[in-house]
Amino acid sequence: MEKVIEVDGYLHNLQLDIMHDDSIINKGFEYEESRINEVILRQQIYFFEELGLKLHRAYTLRSDVEMELSPQYIDINLSDDNRSILDTIVDKQFNKVLYPYINVRNRNNYAPRINYIHELVHTQVDSSYNMNNILNKELLPIFMELLYSDRIKYDNRINDRLVELSAAIGYLYDPEHKEENSRYIYSLLQALNLYRLYNRSNEEYKKEIIRYIQLIFNRDIYLEELLDRYNINYENSKVNLRELKQSK
DSSP, X not given: OOSOOOOOHHHHHHHHHHHTOHHHHTOOOOOOSSOOOHHHHHTTHHHHHHHTOOOOOEEEEXXXXXXXXXXXXSOEEEXXXXXXXXXXXXXXXXXXXXXXXXXXXXOSSSHHHHHHHHHHHHTTOOHHHHOSOXXXXXXXXXXXXXXXXXXXXXXXXXXXXXXXXXXXXXXXTOTTTHHHHHHHHHHHHHHHHHHHHHHTSOHHHHHHHHHHHHHHXXXXXXXXXXXXXXXOOTGGGOOOHHHHHTOO
């Protein structure tokens, strides 16, 4: 299975389109006056419950001692540089570190809360258990953060991600960052495709998609089974900028 993608004509033209679209680039971040706090972040856990999703326990490493905790009880350390650092997440079965630490940057009024949702999903989804293609690693975290952005009425999240997508395409030319940015691009385009399908579906169809996500969290199915079920793949997710911007 490939771990990287190459810049093709589609990605090249997409990057140019994003760079020259003033409606994307000119929407900057709104910096908040006061730093996000742990209480605010903890409230995000109810988002999963409202959707009907159960988060499973994660294994964390504290001072070289492994502990099993529900994800909402993983420590958040608010540092002076406006970052929140979660504990190291480990894979107990294979005795390896999945995430040495996770940063939740406090860039604006919305980013810390949205990023926290993203990172909680990472504690539930890993290629060792419920994913066949490592390039899909960011797909569900991005999809769930988009749903959460709708919940808190942050309408600029897709634009934020498109700005990051343009930068990621540029990093494909750098061997040191190629693998990481390949995962981001591959996952983001499909996450937007799934998000578009979800938003255009009736309530029963939405509930079915959520049930499939729970099966992935449970490690009962692979992520790719959900993608096959809804005919979502990298190739048919390569749509034009206008469609990406109008994913709702």
